[in-house]
Each structure stands twice: as C-alpha cells, then as structure tokens.
Amino acid sequence: MSAVETHTPAATVTEAVTTRGRARAARPNGTNRANGPKGRGPRARKSPLLLVVMIVITVYSLLPLFYLVVNATKSQADLLSTFGLWFGGGFQLFQNIGETLTYDGGIYLRWLANTFLYVVVGAGGATLLATIAGYGMAKFRFPGRRGVFAVVLGAIAIPGTALAVPTFLLFSSVGLTNTPWAIILPSLISPFGMYLIWTYAIDAVPTEVIEAARMDGAGEFRIFFTIALRLLAPGVVTVLLFAVVATWNNYFLPLIMLSDPNLYPLTVGLNQWSAQAQGVSAHPIYNLVITGSLLTIVPIVVAFLFLQRSWQSGLAAGSVKA
Numbered sequence: 001m002s003a004v005e006t007h008t009p010a011a012t013v014t015e016a017v018t019t020r021g022r023a024r025a026a027r028p029n030g031t032n033r034a035n036g037p038k039g040r041g042p043r044a045r046k047s048p049l050l051l052v053v054m055i056v057i058t059v060y061s062l063l064p065l066f067y068l069v070v071n072a073t074k075s076q077a078d079l080l081s082t083f084g085l086w087f088g089g090g091f092q093l094f095q096n097i098g099e100t101l102t103y104d105g106g107i108y109l110r111w112l113a114n115t116f117l118y119v120v121v122g123a124g125g126a127t128l129l130a131t132i133a134g135y136g137m138a139k140f141r142f143p144g145r146r147g148v149f150a151v152v153l154g155a156i157a158i159p160g161t162a163l164a165v166p167t168f169l170l171f172s173s174v175g176l177t178n179t180p181w182a183i184i185l186p187s188l189i190s191p192f193g194m195y196l197i198w199t200y201a202i203d204a205v206p207t208e209v210i211e212a213a214r215m216d217g218a219g220e221f222r223i224f225f226t227i228a229l230r231l232l233a234p235g236v237v238t239v240l241l242f243a244v245v246a247t248w249n250n251y252f253l254p255l256i257m258l259s260d261p262n263l264y265p266l267t268v269g270l271n272q273w274s275a276q277a278q279g280v281s282a283h284p285i286y287n288l289v290i291t292g293s294l295l296t297i298v299p300i301v302v303a304f305l306f307l308q309r310s311w312q313s314g315l316a317a318g319s320v321k322a
Helices: 002-026 048-071 076-081 093-105 107-139 145-157 160-173 181-187 191-204 207-215 220-231 233-248 252-257 266-277 286-310
Strands: none
Touching (some): 093 107, 093 286, 107 181, 107 220, 107 233, 160 181, 181 233, 220 233, 233 286, 252 266, 266 286
C-alpha cells in the first residue's frame, strides 16, 4: 500500500506531461489556440452591414444636437431664411445667449433655478428612497415580500401620463396645486429605480459581509450607510441619472399642476416662449427658444460626464475570503 501511495503521483505527473506534449505536437507550428498564429492577436471580424447601421444610428442620434448648435448661432431672420442644417450669414451665438438670459426680466434664469430645485429635491429624494427600499427588499425577508414585488412591477408597467390627472385631482383636493410640492412629491416615487437597486443589491452586497458586520456589533443603519451604500455606488449612480433626466425633462405634470409662470421648469417655460409665435399679437422668438434649448441640455451633459466615473464593476470582488 505504501509503494502505491509513493509512486502513483509520479506516474500521474509523467502521464500528464506526455499527454500535454502530444497535444502540443499535434498543433501546427507557431499556432496559439486562443490567438491564432504566433505573435498575432485574435482575428477581428468585419461586417460592412453592421458598420453602416452604426453610422446611421450615430448620425440619427447626433443630428438634433447639431441642429441646435447650428441654429443657436443664427438671428431670427437667418433662422427663417437659411437652411436649417448649416450656418447662416453671421455668428450670433453669444448675442442669443445674452438675450435668452435677460428676456422678460430674466425669467429663463428663474425657470432654470426651478428646474434645479425640482431635480435636486425630487430626483435626489427618489434615488435615496429607491436605494433604501431596494436594499431592504434584497437583503431582508418578511411576510408579503412577493406582494410588494408584484406591486412594484405593476407600477413600472403603468405610464406616468396615465397617473397625471388622478394626481392632479388628489393634489387639488389638498391644496397643493400651483406649488413646488406638486412637482417634487410625485418625483419622489421611482418604482423602476427601486427594482433596479433591488436586483443589483442581490449580488453587489454579499450576505457574508453583512453578517460579519452584525457579528462585530454594527447596526443596520450603520451597515447600510458605511458598507452597503459604497458597494451599491454604480447602481445608485445609474438610478440617479435616470431620475435626474426624467425630472429635468418632465413636461406634462408641471403643465397641468402649475399656472404661475414663476414656478415653471424649463420645459414648460420654453414651450410658452414658442407659443408666442401664434395668435393675433404673435411675437416669434424662435432664436431664443432654440438657444434656450441648447443651454438646457448642457447641465445634463455635464452631470453625465461627471457621474460616469462612478460606473465601476466588481466593487465587492475580494471582499469575501474563500
């Protein structure tokens, strides 16, 4: 028995080396199984059709932005008399920006401040609530959990416009219409954000880490804010961007909730400027509408570029020892 135990590993190693040598000899000289011929990387497959499709999608996506940039440099006369996808006779971008910011007593800046208020309070609160609720749903077991899951999925399936009129009637009955709360409170609810954090937290926050923190005496709130929140950072940033874009571009809800122009966000305010071109006493200011629309997308682009650094994967890698 001892002889077998002594010589069997050596025989196994010899057999493995022989098998590996035969397999290597069977390959063509200088060929790597993963990367093809020696010294070359993997062959890149080219698809002309896919390239054309990607070019068309890129042009389709950038064309509206190009239209805004081009027409924001035109005067009102050039805007109505020149080709829409190319520059006019003069460059009046900075003049248009100045007129946009000072028109009607600087009402554009008021709309911009309102939009920031709705985004910071509404989208920020929605992200915080969605993160707490999604983490709780992923890491705690309680009666009625499946029912909550069904309610969340049902809320995701219902479009926001279908709830606008019932929300208006509810807020009207309690006297909250034509106030900032009429925009902030509905923005705090984000079923999709909660579902996204829920599914992300299942794998992003290991249960072993939570149990270890509990054994060390940490409370649930401390575990959430010091451990789980850091591990959930990519998902939180994603939900935050979705909430910011949705609140920034919100149009229908402020349209039916607000009647005071001083409370309008940018979406409703710019539409009011555009409506000045209609009626008996029409006063078109399309150049200011286009310039204001261009200025409106700048904060979103800046926020996206700033927050994209937080999209990192594998934050929990190595946090649990095998």
